[in-house]
Amino acid sequence: MEQLNREYLDVLSEEIANRKDDLLRERMDALHPADIADILDRLDVLEVQYLWNLIKTEERGDVLIELEEDVRVALMANLSDREIAEDLLENLDSDDAVDVVSELPEERAAQVIQQLDTEDREDLLTLLRYPEGTAGALMGTELIRVELDWTVSHAIREMRRQAEDVETVHSVYVVNASGQLLGRLSLKRLLFTANSTKSTIGDLFDEGNTRTVKVDEPDVTVVQMMKKYDLVALPVVDDHNRLLGRITIDDVVDLMEEEAEKDYQLASGLSDEVESDDSLWEMTRARLPWLLIGLSGGLAGAYVIGAFDIERFPSMALFIPLIAAMGGNVGVQSAAIVVQGLATGRKPSDSRLLPRLIKEFSVALLNGAICSAVILGASLALGYGWSLSITVSLALIAVIIFAALFGTFVPLTLDRFKIDPALATGPFITTANDIIGLIIYFGIGVLMAA
Amino acid sequence: MEQLNREYLDVLSEEIANRKDDLLRERMDALHPADIADILDRLDVLEVQYLWNLIKTEERGDVLIELEEDVRVALMANLSDREIAEDLLENLDSDDAVDVVSELPEERAAQVIQQLDTEDREDLLTLLRYPEGTAGALMGTELIRVELDWTVSHAIREMRRQAEDVETVHSVYVVNASGQLLGRLSLKRLLFTANSTKSTIGDLFDEGNTRTVKVDEPDVTVVQMMKKYDLVALPVVDDHNRLLGRITIDDVVDLMEEEAEKDYQLASGLSDEVESDDSLWEMTRARLPWLLIGLSGGLAGAYVIGAFDIERFPSMALFIPLIAAMGGNVGVQSAAIVVQGLATGRKPSDSRLLPRLIKEFSVALLNGAICSAVILGASLALGYGWSLSITVSLALIAVIIFAALFGTFVPLTLDRFKIDPALATGPFITTANDIIGLIIYFGIGVLMAA
Numbered sequence: 020m021e022q023l024n025r026e027y028l029d030v031l032s033e034e035i036a037n038r039k040d041d042l043l044r045e046r047m048d049a050l051h052p053a054d055i056a057d058i059l060d061r062l063d064v065l066e067v068q069y070l071w072n073l074i075k076t077e078e079r080g081d082v083l084i085e086l087e088e089d090v091r092v093a094l095m096a097n098l099s100d101r102e103i104a105e106d107l108l109e110n111l112d113s114d115d116a117v118d119v120v121s122e123l124p125e126e127r128a129a130q131v132i133q134q135l136d137t138e139d140r141e142d143l144l145t146l147l148r149y150p151e152g153t154a155g156a157l158m159g160t161e162l163i164r165v166e167l168d169w170t171v172s173h174a175i176r177e178m179r180r181q182a183e184d185v186e187t188v189h190s191v192y193v194v195n196a197s198g199q200l201l202g203r204l205s206l207k208r209l210l211f212t213a214n215s216t217k218s219t220i221g222d223l224f225d226e227g228n229t230r231t232v233k234v235d236e237p238d239v240t241v242v243q244m245m246k247k248y249d250l251v252a253l254p255v256v257d258d259h260n261r262l263l264g265r266i267t268i269d270d271v272v273d274l275m276e277e278e279a280e281k282d283y284q285l286a287s288g289l290s291d292e293v294e295s296d297d298s299l300w301e302m303t304r305a306r307l308p309w310l311l312i313g314l315s316g317g318l319a320g321a322y323v324i325g326a327f328d329i330e331r332f333p334s335m336a337l338f339i340p341l342i343a344a345m346g347g348n349v350g351v352q353s354a355a356i357v358v359q360g361l362a363t364g365r366k367p368s369d370s371r372l373l374p375r376l377i378k379e380f381s382v383a384l385l386n387g388a389i390c391s392a393v394i395l396g397a398s399l400a401l402g403y404g405w406s407l408s409i410t411v412s413l414a415l416i417a418v419i420i421f422a423a424l425f426g427t428f429v430p431l432t433l434d435r436f437k438i439d440p441a442l443a444t445g446p447f448i449t450t451a452n453d454i455i456g457l458i459i460y461f462g463i464g465v466l467m468a469a
Numbered sequence: 470m471e472q473l474n475r476e477y478l479d480v481l482s483e484e485i486a487n488r489k490d491d492l493l494r495e496r497m498d499a500l501h502p503a504d505i506a507d508i509l510d511r512l513d514v515l516e517v518q519y520l521w522n523l524i525k526t527e528e529r530g531d532v533l534i535e536l537e538e539d540v541r542v543a544l545m546a547n548l549s550d551r552e553i554a555e556d557l558l559e560n561l562d563s564d565d566a567v568d569v570v571s572e573l574p575e576e577r578a579a580q581v582i583q584q585l586d587t588e589d590r591e592d593l594l595t596l597l598r599y600p601e602g603t604a605g606a607l608m609g610t611e612l613i614r615v616e617l618d619w620t621v622s623h624a625i626r627e628m629r630r631q632a633e634d635v636e637t638v639h640s641v642y643v644v645n646a647s648g649q650l651l652g653r654l655s656l657k658r659l660l661f662t663a664n665s666t667k668s669t670i671g672d673l674f675d676e677g678n679t680r681t682v683k684v685d686e687p688d689v690t691v692v693q694m695m696k697k698y699d700l701v702a703l704p705v706v707d708d709h710n711r712l713l714g715r716i717t718i719d720d721v722v723d724l725m726e727e728e729a730e731k732d733y734q735l736a737s738g739l740s741d742e743v744e745s746d747d748s749l750w751e752m753t754r755a756r757l758p759w760l761l762i763g764l765s766g767g768l769a770g771a772y773v774i775g776a777f778d779i780e781r782f783p784s785m786a787l788f789i790p791l792i793a794a795m796g797g798n799v800g801v802q803s804a805a806i807v808v809q810g811l812a813t814g815r816k817p818s819d820s821r822l823l824p825r826l827i828k829e830f831s832v833a834l835l836n837g838a839i840c841s842a843v844i845l846g847a848s849l850a851l852g853y854g855w856s857l858s859i860t861v862s863l864a865l866i867a868v869i870i871f872a873a874l875f876g877t878f879v880p881l882t883l884d885r886f887k888i889d890p891a892l893a894t895g896p897f898i899t900t901a902n903d904i905i906g907l908i909i910y911f912g913i914g915v916l917m918a919a
Contacts, residue, residue, distance in 0.1 A: 175661070182661070207632055207638050245722075246719075246723075248501060251701055269699035279726075286737055287801050287804075289805060289806070302832045303832050303835045310798060313798045317791020317844075318791065320787075320794075329787070336774055340771070340774070341770060344763050344770075344903055348899070352738050352739055355739060356739070359733065359734075378749070386756055393761070397764075419760075444737065445801075449797070450794065
């Protein structure tokens, strides 16, 4: 596509203002739905409305699911129930249709679902019942299934019929008469033996080597399996191994990306989903909560320093930033390693608390000893005197060890209570370690002064 | 597979110690290569050596590429050039073979390549020439291509021959006699018209709708395209549109994951790839560089505070942690938004410097004003007096604005000079903003005292 830049958007706006429908329709026809969505994301509400009606009806669903959430919500508010049902949902894969319906207000969703034909409606209602975060919530029901005892030629006829509803054929699944999954049929294999009308599916298929996921398993399991075994599609089954649907790699890629962004944002002190083209108020709101936590931490810090008699030992003030920064840095490092270990899920044995804490303690001891020695030398060399230098150096090793243990302990504990461990990274750990670091520093200061 | 826990590994170690070859061979045969790799990653070197020889020869390549790098390197050091070439490389897709060879010392790599047969050798040498970070370095040459004027039945015969080398058939590519890519052939379509011997490929294929990437384009473009257009395979062409190879989604998924991990680690102050099961020294080394930066920052902070006459105004010390923490937090937030915007690449217009800085300034002004008002009220309420409260409050808004601009400016500038902008997040920004925040705070303090 042409580079999507300001100039291109200005041309479009101009054409919309001048109602150049034919030209615009031609432009839209030439674009991939994802590119149309990119454009709509950047036009204003009225322009979006106008352009929407010039997009081919059968492409609108695919454009809709690629829009940013706020644009999509605004757009759907202006469509009739019938348009949403017939023009959009019926042209979408069932998993995407579920996502769209889930974003509607409850009452509206019910009205839209009423407009669907019986089969689509039942499909959708079944899918809506799976709780978010499970394999069921990720799956679609569009797939191609053949039965074990069909002849190849009968199977091909059946597949042709089923394939009308399926955009990309990832796999052909082989089931028995009760719908239990037996295996997969490779298209490659089918293609190269397709001449025979005597052989049955049973002669061709890959028995037993098919990985499946249960419908109520968590979506992280799905991500891990598809990544680990390089799968493009993963069949979903119920407790009796009956084939219910399939999950495709593109949905898993989107999920991975969302998770990575969320963790990164939490680690950086951004709440909410925030992007660089959000409005001023959205950007402010995404940052403010963590800043207010930081402020409270700062006030607590002021209290700690005030409780110690800073006026008697004003030189203690010099190393406040160093102690606070090191506590924060070490805590974030430790927490990040835990969060990442939990996210990749490849190290089940490492999520046990005690061995992790012992290892973290050793790493911290080593880092602490090195940093402590460096600061003792540097501080003496810079002429800060023995008493202050020893205080800082002792406080530093204590702070590093404490911060490392705290940074490890908190996310592991959150995870145990099924709370997202990434919450523990970023400003939360930094702020907590700031305060604790100051208490340790001034505590040692008091002991040294005594 | 059985849960990969300590108990299972202990059983394996026991069986290895007792040389239960048949039992072990049976276990390995039943496992997916990725699962075998998980096991080898956790056994000790001698156990890995032993178990390696019990894995089916044709599966060893697939196990090898799933191993962690240090385990793989240690293992390959003990294999002969011939074993690496014949047992491993020849069973791997060309893109994976390139990755394996790239990890060998240069001289060793040349010796191994000599052991390959002519065709594989030339393939590999060609692929090795593409620089890291380009589409060429990600692609494999295994694909199925048919020519436009072949009949369907001839094409199927040819495809059957080619398919022997291709593990998963993602797409069938249609080329002309000079090897230029014309489009794709859907297996679905081919399957359902395969009876005809008269129709040619030209009658069936999807013209013009095939997305391609040039061999020298950066890998981020590949990731963006495959994500945006939900592709499972992406053909790679040269400047004359000749088909050179294809990139598959599993490699892109791995790349996405590596990038996300790297950004997260940089934001958390971890250098190097570090995982929770690395050795004590590896873990220490991954953290130490950033801690030493933090230490230097702390010493610089001590210098700033010392330069101001802290003994005359010791109460200024109370809010040092607050100012330092807020500068750090705001800087990291701003930098993270820029880094994420650059990584997703969906907002080209937003990478321009000036508009971004203006927007960031507005957000910071709003956040700064709110935080500043809060701290003024809180500080007065807690009895810190007018003079100190006003100093802190003024310094805070200045620090927030400055930190936001700095946090935005640095990663954008790094990006312009083709340096990874994620380097600018985490401890670097925090440390710089700590120092600058202190200068601003004490600067205002001096003005207020005058």
